[in-house]
Amino acid sequence: MEIADISIKEVERIIRVDHAGERGAICIYKSQRFIARFFYKDMVVQLDEMLEHEKEHFDTFNYWLVSNQVRHCHALWLWSLGGYVLGFITALLGRKAIWVCTEAVESTVLHHLEWQLNFLAQHDLNAHKAVLSIKADEEQHHDLGSLNGSSAMIYFPIKFIVKYSTKFAIWLSTKL
Ligand SMILES: [Fe+2]
Ligand SMILES: [Fe+2]
Numbered sequence: 001m002e003i004a005d006i007s008i009k010e011v012e013r014i015i016r017v018d019h020a021g022e023r024g025a026i027c028i029y030k031s032q033r034f035i036a037r038f039f040y041k042d043m044v045v046q047l048d049e050m051l052e053h054e055k056e057h058f059d060t061f062n063y064w065l066v067s068n069q070v071r072h073c074h075a076l077w078l079w080s081l082g083g084y085v086l087g088f089i090t091a092l093l094g095r096k097a098i099w100v101c102t103e104a105v106e107s108t109v110l111h112h113l114e115w116q117l118n119f120l121a122q123h124d125l126n127a128h129k130a131v132l133s134i135k136a137d138e139e140q141h142h143d144l145g146s147l148n149g150s151s152a153m154i155y156f157p158i159k160f161i162v163k164y165s166t167k168f169a170i171w172l173s174t175k176l
Contacts, residue, residue, distance in 0.1 A: 007123045007124075010119065010123070011119075011120065011123055011124045011127050012068070012070045013174055014116050014119070014120065014127065014131070015061055015064050015065060015068075015070065015127055015130065015131075016065065016070065016071070016072060016073050016173065017073065017170055017173045017174055018057075018061050018116070018131060018134075019058065019061035019062060019064075019065055019072055019073065020072070020073040020075065020076055020079045020169075020173045021079065021109065021169070021170065021173075022054050022057045022058035022061060022134075023058060023076055023079045023080055023083070024079035024080070024082055024083035024166075024169065025054040025057075025083065025105065025109075026051065026054045026055060026058060026083065027079070027080045027081075027082075027083025027084045027087060028083040028084075028086055028087035028090075028101070028105065029047050029050050029051040029054060029087065030051060030083075030084070030087065031083070031084045031085075031087030031088040031091065032047055032087040032088075032090065032091040032098050032101075033047040033048060033051060034088075034091075035087075035088065035091035035092060036091060036095075036098070039091075039095075040095045040098075043095060043098065046144065047098075050102075050141050050144075053134075053137040053141070056137075057133075057134040057137065060130050060133055060134065061130060064126075064127065064130050073173045073176055074176040075169075075172060075173055075176040078169070078172075079169060079173070082165065082169060086101065086162065086165065087101075090158060090162070093158065095148075096148075096149060096150045096155065097155065097158055099144070099145045099146075099147075099148040099149035099150070100145070100149040100150060100155045100158050100159055100162075101145075101158060101162050102141055102142070102144065102145030102149070103142060103145030103146045103149050103159075104145075104158070104159045104162035104163045104166070105145075105162055105163075105166055106138050106139075106141045106142035106145055107142055107163075108162075108163050108166040108167060108170075109138050109142075109166070110135075110138055110139065110142060112170060113131060113134075113135055113138065116131055117131055117132060117135075
């Protein structure tokens with residue numbers, strides 16, 4: 001395979017994974033919002049706002065995939081399921097757990113975006129623009145998470161599980 005072909009494949013893979021990740025984020029916030037409506041009503045506005053951002057991000061990557069005739073990830077359903085489960089469990093563990101989850105997800109995402117942007121800057125400016133367009137929102141979500149979350153030991157298992165399940169899902173999506 002030519003080097004150019006390899007980099008085109010990598011660009012497609014990057015946008016496909018990001019598209020799938022946004023689906024996961026949408027489902028996390030949807031189930032957290034569902035629980036928050038009962039127990040933490042004051043959080044609903046913030047969760048709604050983050051949910052709207054994730055929907056916009058999903059549409060941005062969906063548009064890119066459709067207009068470049070690139071298929072979406074085969075594991076989209078798994079991202080949905082994983083997102084709903086993660087959001088549901090963390091929300092049941094309390095409002096702090098919601099923010100700890102947000103921080104853990106977004107810090108993994110931001111770390112991932114960093115190398116993607118470096119790669120895309122050299123290989124595909126259009127895809128780079130799409131990825132860059134979500135960065136400020138993800139940073140805002142991350143900062144909200146760290147501001148309202150907690151660094152108490154009791155939340156370490158949540159951080160650990162969320163972080164590594166996100167990493168695993170990202171890795172898996174590069175294969176599917
Ligand atoms: Fe997003
Ligand atoms: Fe986000």
